[in-house]
Amino acid sequence: MTSRDRILNFFRQHPGQFVSGQDISDQLNISRAAVWKQVKSLREIGFHIESKHSAGYRLVDTPDLLLAADLKQNLDIRLIGRSILTFKEIDSTNTRARQLGHDGAEEGTVVIADRQLSGRGRMGRSWVSPAGVNLYCSILLRPQIPVQQAPQLTFLSAVSVAETLHEFCGLSAGVKWPNDVLVNGFKIAGLLNEMDAETELIRFVVLGMGINLNISAEQLPERQLYPATSVALLTGQPVDRLGFARALLQRLDGYYQEFLEQGFAPIRKRWEALCGILNQRVRVEQGTMTLEGTVVGLDSDGALRVQSEDGNIQRILTGDIRPL
Ligand code: BTN
Secondary structure, three states: OOHHHHHHHHHHHOOOOOEOHHHHHHHHOOOHHHHHHHHHHHHHOOOEEEEEOOOEEEEEEOOOOOOHHHHHOOOOOOOOOOOEEEEOOEOOHHHHHHHHHHOOOOOOOEEEEOOEOOOEOHHHOEOOOOOOOOEEEEEEEOOOOOHHHOOHHHHHHHHHHHHHHHHHHOOOOEEEOOOEEEEOOEEEEEEEEEEEEEOOEEEEEEEEEEEOOOOOOOOOOOOOOOOEOOHHHHHOOOOOHHHHHHHHHHHHHHHHHHHHHHOOHHHHHHHHHHEOOOOOEEEEEEOOEEEEEEEEEEOOOOOEEEEOOOOOEEEEOOOEEEEO
16 A cells, blocks of 8 residues: 555544644654655645644545545455556556556456546447546456356446446446446446456456446437436436445455356346346347347356247347347
């Protein structure tokens, strides 16, 4: 943890109280000059810290920033979130997490940015990522599973995002194969999972999640496959991004632990429960090919099982699904 984060934690442990520079210095074993420098730096990023002669410093107000120290506080996690890196601005959290993966960073490392300059979406699309409103998060995992099973983790992240939207924001979010999270047909989150593997061996997987929390209608991208929305647009209330991010990390960690211990079955069950199209008739569009049938579930490699009129089960691995 950086000195700045440690000082911030110290303030948070003394809510509403003045703490002297000398006390901070003694307790954290940081020089007085460094304390002064870090208080200055906290003020620069938007913390309102009052100072009073002979009393010391007092934290008065906190900006809406996602900081590693706050994200980590009292998280009850085993793997995901052991190491959290936060950035005010970055090209793409997925790109950074991949670099970290190549550099040997530990499993469960989380990269979060306030703004992405080149946020990436699926199929080479970009992901609109303005500052101060949403959650842009990537998680580095090193599961020891066969390459073909890597898509299972996409369903793990989709379920975690949809359930956190329900638990934390009261929204009934559903999942849409393969990896969209929608509320009433409006896209609220996108997932971009990337893998680095050598033949049969997974080196790492990056789970990338972009969740529209407080983005306004004007900031939303032009309509793509689905119209987009955000939590604030749906509920009329801004969401506490920090609380949301913490709840999401907690859930992801729990489900990843369960996945490592019990395999894909529990996640598949949850995904099927959240998938609005189970037992429904759909049209699958794969380039110029289309197919109609009833969705009957998910295979262990992430393929969607669609039963056509003649009773045959088709395994769908790519394409767009539209309910009929
Ligand atoms: C989609 O096209 O639906 C997927 C969008 C994924 C966006 C997230 S934001 C955090 C992470 N970093 C990126 O560059 N992309 C993903």
